[in-house]
Amino acid sequence: MTSSNPILFFDIASGPPVRAYAPNPWKARYALNMKALPYKTKWVELPDVKSTRLAHSVAPVRKLPNDEDFYTLPMIHNPSTDAYFGDSFDIAVYLDENYSDSGHRLFPKDSIGVHRVFNAHVDALFTRHVYICASGMPFNPETAEVSKAEFVRRAGLESWDQLCVGGEARAKILEEFKADLEEFAKLYRFEGPFLEGEKMTYADAIVGGWLQFMKATVQEWGQICEWQGGRWKRLHEALEQWAEQR
Template sequence: MAANITFYDISSAPPLRTFAPNPWKTRFALNFKGVPYRTEWVDMPDITSLRERLGVPANRTLPDGTPYHTLPVIQDAKTGALLGDSFEIALYLDRNHPDGPKLFRPLTTGLTAAFNAQVDSIFTKHAALCSNMPFDPQSEEKIHDIFAKRAGVKSWNDLQMSDEQRDGLMVSFEADLGELSKAYRHTGGTTDH
């Protein structure tokens, strides 16, 4: 079956591989549902121009209120749909590809949206942990500027920390994820559909 969906993912340092959490969610959803797609790799500094060219508005804002353009984006040649948020993409896939497994249990979309917002908040709070991500060296300086803006600091250097500070931030990250995990388990968090 030909791939009607173009999936835009963030390119990494060589060797090219997927690494960013939000595009991973969409890649997992596409694979789980068995939907054919082709990947277009986008260098992080080019994300804004890609979204603007495609007419996909920013789905996040920086601490100063300016638009923040992220990936994933999918473009469905069959329906003309252009979506730029992993949660909205998952909803679209369930609606437009009803065969196969469902990504959402019935009547859980609102809870899942709240859970997703909390995950995003936790990852933003701990953005400094991204300093070891496999950024493409050719655009690393621009990427550092993007992450500094997202974290609400003046420069990438403001995100650098000692091993002890990093360990402390990891403890905070794990604690926040632990609380999120409790909420998930409380809702009967299971993959049974």
């Protein structure tokens, strides 16, 4: 893998101008940038994600509540070894173990298990409040209706409007989200900006991926930046040095 033969990184395309927004691809993008590895983004339209994974024989790594396979991104292909990985956490582990001398170390010694638990906890926390994101999803206008219909189907609902909360219902979700983040912030033993103070680890990419998604989709992003004394704004800004989109 070289600059002339980089890792191919599959990310979910937004509407034009195409940009990164989905949380799990953002985790992998942070990892690639933190490891200072050459890569190139392959943008995939939402309706094409399943066929893209199938075309490369990359099995789904998630399930919907009804136990149906859930095909999503990120995914990487390393042309040097012809290896494919289709889960953000597995991508980070692979990069850190195989390119230990490049960039930053993502996982301190003997911490992969703890990071895996942390990843599941963070995903569950943010997913509980994901309804505040629906109305701001940056769909491609050409495929928006197809994408919305798929989101509705996955959620077991009848219409897109049911996913787009407003008024008192939205205010209640935001209040609960703030309370959950208040409890979560207790894990941060230092002023920051990172979980371990001034030392970045993959845990910060995990949270940072979700913060990027909130910034892209939630109109109250400015409020979130002020919560917990501005902790999440400081983390988001500290991660900007690894937020390049190639």
